[in-house]
Amino acid sequence: MATSIDTSNFYKVIEDNKAILYKICHSYCSNESEHEDLVQEMIYHLWKSAESFNAEYRFSTWMYRVALNVAISFYRKSKTSVPLVPLSNLNNDIAASPVTTNKEIQFQLLQQAIQELKELDRALILLWLEEKSYQDISEIMGISETNVATRISRIKEKLKQQLRQQQNI
Amino acid sequence: MEDHQLASLWKAYDQKLEQARLLNLQSWVLNLQQFERQQQQRAQHTLGSVVRIKTGLVIAGLLWVALLVYLLLHALAWSKIFFIISAGAIALVNLIAIVVYLQHIVWIQQIKPYDSVLAVQKKLEQLKVSTLQITRILFLQAPFYCCWFVSPAMIAASPLAFWLITVPITAFFTAVSIWLYINIKPANKDKKWFKLLFSSKEWTGVLAASAFLDEIEAFKKEIVLPSE
Numbered sequence: 001m002a003t004s005i006d007t008s009n010f011y012k013v014i015e016d017n018k019a020i021l022y023k024i025c026h027s028y029c030s031n032e033s034e035h036e037d038l039v040q041e042m043i044y045h046l047w048k049s050a051e052s053f054n055a056e057y058r059f060s061t062w063m064y065r066v067a068l069n070v071a072i073s074f075y076r077k078s079k080t081s082v083p084l085v086p087l088s089n090l091n092n093d094i095a096a097s098p099v100t101t102n103k104e105i106q107f108q109l110l111q112q113a114i115q116e117l118k119e120l121d122r123a124l125i126l127l128w129l130e131e132k133s134y135q136d137i138s139e140i141m142g143i144s145e146t147n148v149a150t151r152i153s154r155i156k157e158k159l160k161q162q163l164r165q166q167q168n169i
Numbered sequence: 170m171e172d173h174q175l176a177s178l179w180k181a182y183d184q185k186l187e188q189a190r191l192l193n194l195q196s197w198v199l200n201l202q203q204f205e206r207q208q209q210q211r212a213q214h215t216l217g218s219v220v221r222i223k224t225g226l227v228i229a230g231l232l233w234v235a236l237l238v239y240l241l242l243h244a245l246a247w248s249k250i251f252f253i254i255s256a257g258a259i260a261l262v263n264l265i266a267i268v269v270y271l272q273h274i275v276w277i278q279q280i281k282p283y284d285s286v287l288a289v290q291k292k293l294e295q296l297k298v299s300t301l302q303i304t305r306i307l308f309l310q311a312p313f314y315c316c317w318f319v320s321p322a323m324i325a326a327s328p329l330a331f332w333l334i335t336v337p338i339t340a341f342f343t344a345v346s347i348w349l350y351i352n353i354k355p356a357n358k359d360k361k362w363f364k365l366l367f368s369s370k371e372w373t374g375v376l377a378a379s380a381f382l383d384e385i386e387a388f389k390k391e392i393v394l395p396s397e
Binding site: 019022023045048049052053057062065066068069070072073076103104106107110111118120123129130131139140141142143144146147150151156159160 | 172175176178179181182183185186281282283284285286287288289290293377381384385388389390391
């Protein structure tokens, strides 16, 4: 089996993709105290899976699959004990700007709306927001491209509607 | 709001992360040596621990079956016919449960985190739900615990006790265990008796898994948009 990720470049792989791992972590784990656990779990599984990484996979597909699978499983394990709370209360580690602009409020509302989606819908919209093509999303999720397109379109409408409602309050 | 506005909001996330300087390596526990050290520790929380538990159950089950077979072989006489039938049936039911546990271990080995999200999540949830499969199989041995001690001599000595107590109790447990075997399945999870039977905390995860499996199946189906 052709292994393309070895110990020497694993560090770089994580470094290059840490932003998406962070975003997935925040989308599936609302409890700040568990963030580090989830990140460690993701990296651990990426590290373990790296040994069996096959060049026939596209790297991003492989990485998103591992990260999302770990995050969804982690979320499902802790879901019963940890209720979701608005992200605005959780994101203390993101430097709070002294001036809260309209765009920042919208951003926080978007994050909150994403956190309220079902776990599979959340994965779809995260991939779309990360500008993955429908084909990539279809490969990562394991559903048809048509299904991806239809579901993303619905989720976007739902998010937009929620953002509009929140802004009107 | 347009699609590009949603995307633009999301792009602001990257800027925020950079501004907050959150993405420094120190906070990401990226020391590879640490990964190696954590490997043992992590294994306790991953599927490895499930494999160990199931392997333990397989060993315990095999020991129990071996004991039953040993006792059965040393009781081959007409006077112990009820014991022979009961021990044989209990051993058989436990053997089936062991085979199912072994099947679970094989499933776990086949779960790869780099497979598609739906495939992996489906396998994980099926694994949880399959606990129900073991439970319904094990219920089948219940009636045999009600009559293993009976002997032809005992029936001859107290026929009334046999026909009025042992037979009705065994018949009742037979009917209940067969009914449970047929009806304990995820499709019945919303029924009142099912909720009552599996109301304890340890079943919460199994029932949630069953609901998530339904969600996965629905997710796989393409949505048909209403035609104009």
